[in-house]
Amino acid sequence: MTEHLTPHEGRKAPAARTTAPADPRGALLRSPEPTRDGGGSAAAAQARAGDVPSDAHVPPSGEHSQSSAYSAHSAAEPDPHRPRPVPDSGVPAQSGPGPVGPPDGEERRSGQPRPPGSGPVSMRRDGDRLRFVGAATRRIARGIDLDEIVMGLCRATVPTFSDAILVYLRDPLPVGDERPTGPLVLRLRRSDRLRSIEEGGEEPDTDGGSTLPALQVVQPDITDITDVMGSAELCEVQPGGALAEVLRGVRPVFADSAAARAALPELLGEGRTLPGGQRGILAPLRGRRRVIGAAVFLRRPDRPAFEADDLLVAAQLATHSALGIDKAVLYGREAYIADELQRTMLPETLPRPTGVRLASRYLPAAETARVGGDWYDAIPLPGSRVALVVGDVMGHSMTSAAIMGQLRTTAQTLAGLDLPPQEVLHHLDEQAQRLGSDRMATCLYAVYDPVSHRITIANAGHPPPVLLHLGGRAEVLRVPPGAPIGVGGVDFEAVELDAPAGATLLLYTDGLVESRLRDVWTGIEQLRERLAATAQLTGPDHPPPLEALCDEVLDMLGPGDRDDDIALLAARFDGIAPSDVAYWFLEPESATPSRARRLARSALARWGLEEMTDSVELLFSEVVTNAVRYASRPITLRLLRTDVLRCEVGDDVPQLPRLRQARATDEGGRGLYLVNKMARRWGATRLSTGKVVWFELNRS
Secondary structure: OHHHHOOOOOOOOOOOOOOOOOOOOOOOOOOOOOOOOOOOOHHHHHHHHOOOOOOOOOOOOOOHHHHHHHHHHHHHOOOOOOOOOOOOOOOOOOOOOOOOOOOHHHHHHHOOOOOOOOOHHHHHHHHHHHHHHHHHHHHHHOOOOHHHHHHHHHHHHOOOOOOEEEEEEEOOOOOOOOOOOOOOEEEEEEEEEOOOOOOOOOOOOOOOOOOOOOOOOOOOOOHHHHHHHOOOOEEEOOOOOHHHHHHHHOOOEEOOOHHHHHHHHHHHOOOOOOOOOOOEEEEEEEOOOOEEEEEEEEOOOOOOOOOHHHHHHHHHHHHHHHHHHHHHHHHHHHHHHHHHHHHHHOOOOOOOOOOEEEEEEEEOOEOOEOOOOEEEEEEEEHHHEEEEEEEEEOOOOHHHHHHHHHHHHHHHHHHHOOOOHHHHHHHHHHHHHHHOOOOOEEEEEEEEEOOOOEEEEEEEOOOOOEEEOOOOOEEEOOOOOOOOEOOOOOOOOEEEEEOOOOOEEEEEOHHHOOEOOEOHHHHHHHHHHHHHHHHHHHOOOOOOOHHHHHHHHHOOOOOOOOOOOEEEEEEEEOOOOHHHEEEEEEOOOOOHHHHHHHHHHHHHHHHOOHHHHHHHHHHHHHHHHHHHHHOOOOEEEEEEEOOEEEEEEEEOOOOOOOOOOOOOOOOOOOHHHHHHHHOOEEEEEEEOOEEEEEEEEEOO
């Protein structure tokens, strides 16, 4: 289909038409004065005879409303580049290609008539057209997305150039150089029209967009235009059809031309008619590579018909709109890619580890720069612990986002090895140096243990976290700042702090607290005060809801305060009470499995979970037996009672067990099969000192 809509290169315009330059400011659209007798209007004849001064403005008959419409539009949006008018010296200015008549004095002396269209009235109308095209194209160019550009075309032309407009675009619109597949389908994107005051109010567009407000213009009935505005929404262009021929030609055509009469029913739908005479223009919209749609300009029967030079105006509007739409589609694709890249770089959902609740926020630096180097993460660790990570790569570009993705993946891998926080930062520093000499980032890595109610934090040049206590006191934690990741040759230090139940830890990037209007420490102090004030509203015994707290923190940003993207991670520490934990050390002996069953039975009876005894004993015995078979040091057993029952068995053997199907002759190998069938979840995690095998059961 695309090949049939490519314009013929080198096609020559008819000899009687004067083409205008592509730049609307450098073009002067000449309009000959229409006359009925071929000799000009009576007013023009009087001007040539000397009865009317040559600088007097006497519009031709039937054209006053059109000229005043152009002038009104130009007055509303003056062109700052238009030169100041100069007094008429009797010598008409050159108005573009074509002959220019002699001065008035020479005409009187020679008796030769001046060429049509070279008089002051025509030049004034030419100037009005030129100013209108300049203002309209500027309005179209102001749009940055597809809807804004199409709306700009509609509102720039109604009611100045036309009383109604229909804009059709390809569905779907091709992006860049990609070749569209399938048939060419045009969808009615927007339809605007001038409405008389008798109609009142507003009515929606065909495509659901907004319309122009009702204008205070009293006009006769315009039902013929109203009928056209209800055109079909979709139109499939038939190859070799009349509409395809018009689109291939690219040039605007009058609606009463033979080509348009054959093409418009295909576009508007059968039975749709246009006002009689030259009161409609069908203008193809051609982008950089191909035709992407069409625009139909309409005028009421009581308004002067379109002239030949109005085709040039329509061509200018169509060209600017089509190129703007092409750029808007490319911009939309780039924005989509940026959004998808940033979305995949950040976690889609946060985990729900035992003993802690999490909430997060991410704000890009701006709508036009939606990717950045800020990230956050929450990674479950063995022993019901959770790693909380927030980092910031220098800059907020596609490169920063790519580096952020690599560092985040590295942090997840290192967290799976259960390394201490300072070791994680050390390996991240080495990874950043391998990525490049100028790859720098800040990062804060914290590990929360809900059983011990402690948190271990290591910092690499990142703003310190803020801890909001249950009583409402907000505290900036004293954490060694460290050097940013990528510097190399530096050590990182970790500190262990209390994490009381009910407290909230807030991790953030510097975009939240630093801007051109304030330094980072001023912003941190404002954040601390904001958290304390928010906690006071809910009372000392009730911490603020976590999601609402994140929104409240972001509300502290003023309109000019955000210069960088922002990542925010909030963790509410619930912890696990000591009464809900049972912990034992057992030697790897043959009697250990039976002893483990007795200890589990005793703990379940203490918690009132006797109905789970059989399942726990069976699975606990299978996992402990496997650990006793290979361990050389004491094994650890732990039961955690939360909303589920979690059982953990640790040993000093780093090899992880694998689920396999036992053969009929095998005496073992069925323990993990039972665990997989009966447990809610199970897993195995390698530690620096061995491994932990765990499983969870739903509480009855």
